[in-house]
Structure formats: structure tokens, C-alpha cells
Amino acid sequence: MDLPTIAQHCSGYLAAAVISVPIAQRLGLGSVLGYLLAGAAIGPFALNIVGERSSDIMHVAEFGVILTLFIVGLELHPATLWRLRSAIVGLGGLQVVLTTVALALVGVLAGFSLNTSIAAGLILSLSSTAIGLQSLKEKGLLGTPGGKASFSVLLFQDLAVIPILAVLPLLAMSTGTLVLDKSQINHAHAAVTAISAVPGESAARFTVMEHLFHISKLVLVFGALLGGRFLVRPWFRLIAAARLQELFTASALLLVFGTTLLMDLVGLSPALGAFVAGVVLADSEYRHQLEAEIAPFKGLLLGLFFIAVGASIDFALLRANLVVVIGLILTLIVVKFLVLWGLGRAFRLGLEGSLLFAFALSQGCEFGFVLLSFSAQHAVFPMETIKLLTLSIALSMAATPLLLALHEKVIVPRLRTSAPVPEREPDKIDEHCPVIIAGFGRFGNIAARFLRANGVSATILDLDSEQIELLRSVGLKGYYGDASRLDLLRAAGIENAKLLLLMIDNEAKALEIVDNVRHHFPHVKILARATSRDHAYDLINRNIDNVYHEYFGSALDLASDTLRELGVCPDSTASALAVFRAREAESLRELAKIRGTAEYFPAAQKFIAATEAAIRDGCLADAAEAATTGERSAALEQMDEVGAKAAEPGPERAGA
Secondary structure, three states: OOHHHHHHHHHHHHHHHHHHHHHHHHOOOOHHHHHHHHHHHHOOOOOOOOOOOHHHHHHHHOHHHHHHHHHHHHOOOHHHHHHOHHHHHHHHHHHHHHHHHHHHHHHHHOOOOHHHHHHHHHHHOOOOHHHHHHHHHHOOOOOOHHHHHHHHHHHHHHHHHHHHHHHHHHHOOOOOOOOOOHHHHHHHHHHHHOOOOOOOOOOOOOOHHHHHHHHHHHHHHHHHHHHHHHHHHHHHHHHHHHOOHHHHHHHHHHHHHHHHHHHHHOOOOHHHHHHHHHHHOOOOOOHHHHHHHHHHHHHHHHHHHHHHHHHOOOHHHHHHOHHHHHHHHHHHHHHHHHHHHHHHHHOOOHHHHHHHHHHHOOOOOHHHHHHHHHHHHOOOOOHHHHHHHHHHHHHHHHHHHHHHHHHHHHHHHHHOOOOOOOOOOOOOOOOOOOEEEEOOOOOHHHHHHHHHHOOOOEEEEEOOHHHHHHHHHOOOOOEEOOOOOHHHHHHOOOOOOOEEEEOOOOHHHHHHHHHHHHHHOOOOEEEEEEOOHHHHHHHHOOOOOEEEEOOHHHHHHHHHHHHHHOOOOHHHHHHHHHHHHHHHHHHHHHHHHOOOOOOHHHHHHHHHHHHHHHHHHHHHHHHHHHHOOOOHHHHHHHHHHHHHHHHOOOHHHHHO
């Protein structure tokens, strides 16, 4: 294309976006539907402003999907991903299998052959990563049970594309039934190795050496990704020292595109590779800066992708086959919705979470266009069927924002008893104190009141407007606002503050605040609340020395009172408490270094055994000391008596 043609296309895309997206946002339909409508309006089948090159634009814009998954990976620690393994494999695997079976059954009942029905079921079982993740993130639902389940299934579907590519040639319509003859096996093998085959190599060579070659490339790529965990930090530290913003941006894009090329080398999903690259950098101190640099490109390319999807809608084909296309779309959405909703209930996502899960993933997938094109090469479907399926997938993707709007505006209000509190602008902060407290919930209010009682002034920030009003009703001063915003922290005087007390219960938000403060205000010391042991590990690995588990102190108070009620002397209890606190602090810091590795659980068992032994040794030492004053027998009798009482069955156990 010459320069005037490029300018025409760019102007058409940008003009359509800036007109359609604000209107869609104003109507509460979200930006995704705005982009899709813009693409449909300027595409070759409507106003034809961008001509016939929308498919070329889609190939470029697919990098928006890749960048989206890289940013999602940045927000997931490897340990968090490991905790999601059952959802990824179990929920994701069941979704693909059950949806394929259900759609294939519908196809057979409609009169199609078994092979055609299975092939269509496999392709249509996948859901749009771009639309699903973007819509959920835009509405702030990605962290909900339904959002997490949706993410897990989408990740599994990215993995499932490769075996689907291998299976499709086996379902070629020429055979009539599923017969695995030699030529079809060669076609299937070629499908998987086409990207990574050595030039001139025959796709029919199905040798052990060839497999070892591909496996070795796969190992090298993943080894490079994991090695990047240790190499990228010094690299970005060097780039940051140059103080050239455009150089950091170029480095961030090079990281993502380089990972994409590596994954393409072994024939795996580039989007999956970008996600893995994000995960290995999730605990990097440059995580949030990487996200900030890539986000504008991600947003622009993802918008172009949605426009290209909208431009692919063939309105002439739709008019000629209106009833058939509507039937295909309704069948796809209804069948997938029922399967997803049933799985959500089976995996205990709750009613609201299951409905969100079903609404978010009931559409077709951008990979469906690729799979249908691949199917055309292997004669899996007639060309007319491929055109109808392509149109149905595009329209089902366009329907997703409408379905999510239906869920948000109609269904959710009926499920909830109270309306959400409307958002408000941050308060104007008119004081600067040496201490800033982020969060005034059940944990922060105790610390804030104790500091105030000791004459220490603190600037209190909280994102819960009800907490702020409660604070003011009891005569304390607080400000509404998000402590992760740098402008709000500056307004609170963090540049001159000494301490930040991080008390919020949102773990992801707390880590974001830590990263921001460490990067922009390194002189401020952070004392942080940990809502879980994993959260404590994340804080410790960010070099936060003062970490306080929210339930630790009260749990030890209860346990020490239990010993007192059983008759243990106060001195022995105090000694045991001191040992337990010291050993627990040591184990927390040591285990944080090996979290997520095979060494973790054996090391944890050793720490537990060592703590019990240290406390037992302390009790024996107390007994020996008591013996020097003539109280040895009494001390030992007391220990035996306490042990016997603890071993006695309670009323319920005795009755059993």
C-alpha cells in the first residue's frame, strides 16, 4: 500500500473508533461493542471505507491479544498460577470436552455427519480471549470467582489449540467416518509441525529423531523464558539507569515480541508464550512500570483487533442466510451457556459467579477464524459452511458485550439485595503527617486509634466511603481515595513522610502500592499487613522487613489463654510464646525464598518439627530450673497433668 492509502485506512479506523466507542460507553455497552460496531460500519461489506484489507489489519492487531495476556501474566505470581492448576486443567478441560460433545450432538441431530459435527464442536468450543478478558477487566470483574474461572478456561483453551490442529485433518469430510489412515495421520502431523519444520523436510517423516528435535526446541524456549527471570532484571536496571523513557518502552516491546517469536518457533500459541513471559516477571520490581509502558500499545492494538472483527461481518451473506445464521448463533450461545453454567455450579462458583462465567465465555473465538481457514485447506467443511461458521463466530463475539450488559444491568441487580454505592471523587487532603495509613478497616482502625492515643498524627486514606464516614462520625479524620494512585499519595505528603502503614485487605492492590512507593519514594519505610501467608511471602520478597499477619497476634493470645486455663504457669507460656514468635518469623522469611518449589513442603515440615522441639526443650529447661528450688516433681507433675487433660476426649468424642 502507498502512503495515501495507508493514511486513508488509518484515518478510517481512528475516526470510527473515536465516534463509536464514546457513544457505546455512554450507553453502558462498553468499549468492545463500540469497536465492533465501528468495524462493521467501515468494513468492506458496509461503507467500505477501509476496503478489502481488514484481514491484514487483523493479523497486526492480534498483537493486542498477545500484549493483553502478557499484562495478565504480570499480575499472576507463579505460586498463584499453581493454585489455579485444578481450575485450568479440570474446569478448562471439562469445558472443552463437554462443549464439543454437546455441539457435536446438536450437529448430528440436525443431520450433519459425525466428523463434521465433531470438527465444528471443537472449533466452536473455544471462547474469545480478547473479548472475554477485556470485557471482564473493563468492568472490574476479573478478580471475582467467575472472572478467575473464565481466565483459567481461556488459558486452557490456548493450550488446546495445538491438539485441535492435529485432530482436524483426521476429520476430513472425504472419509465420511473417523478413520485413521496413513495419509490423514501425515496431514495431522504436518498441521502441528508446519510452523517449526526444517525447510525441505517432508511432513510425512514421522521419526523419533524429529520428535526429539521438536521437544528439544520446546525445552530450550521454556528454558529461555525461565532464564529471563534472572536476566531481565539486570537488563531493565541498566535501561532504567539510562533515564530514557522511549528506551524502556522499546525494551518492553522487544521482550514481548521476542517471546512471541520463540513460541512461534516451536509451533505453540504466541499468546500463551506472552502469558508465560509475564508470569516469570510477575515478582519483578519493574512489573508495574512494564505494564504502564505496554498498556497504551495493548489498548490501541486490541481496539484495532475488535474493529477488524467487526469489519469481517459479511452483511450480504447474513441477509441471504439470516435464519440459518441466527440459528447457529443461538445454538452456540445457548449450548455453551448451559455447559458453562453447569460447570460453574459443579465447581462451586456460586449463582452469580456461574452466571458471569457463562455469559463471559458463551461466544466464539478469534482462533476460530484460524482453525476454519486451516479446515478449508484440509477439506473438513464445504466452503459455504466455513463462510457461515465464520460469520456466526464474528457475530457471537459481537454479542458478548450485550450479554455482559444484560448480566450487569438486569440479572445482577435482581440477585443482590442492595444497590452498589456510587463512586465519588477523591477528597482534597489538607494535612501532611509523618505517617500515612492506607486502609481503615478492622485492622487499620486499631493501629490508627492506638497511634492517636499516643499523640502520633497520621493521614488516613481509604477507598471505602462508608469507612470514611464512620471515621468522621467518631471524631477522627480520614480521606476518601485510592492509595495506589501516585497523585493521591503526593497530595497526602508522602514525599515528606517517614512511614507508610499498609493496612488494606486487597492483596493485589497492596502489592501494587508497595511497588509504586518503592520505585517513586524509596525513602519511605513500609509496615504492611499480610492477609495470608502467601501475601506475607509476596511482601517479604519485596524486601518489606515489617510484615504483620492480621490473625497471628490474636491467635497466639487465644492459644496462651488456653494454656493458662489448662493450668500451665505464666512464665512457661511466655517463654513458649517468645520461641514460637521467633521461629515463625524465621520460617516465614526462609520459606518465602523457596515458595512454589519442590523444597517448600519438606522445609515447612522441618520448621514445624524444630519449633515444637525448641518449645519442648524450653519446658524441660523450666522444669530443671524449678528443680533447683525443690519444685522439680511439682513442675513435672504439672506438665504430665496438662498433657493428660489435653488428651482427654471432649463430650462429643466421648459420646461417639
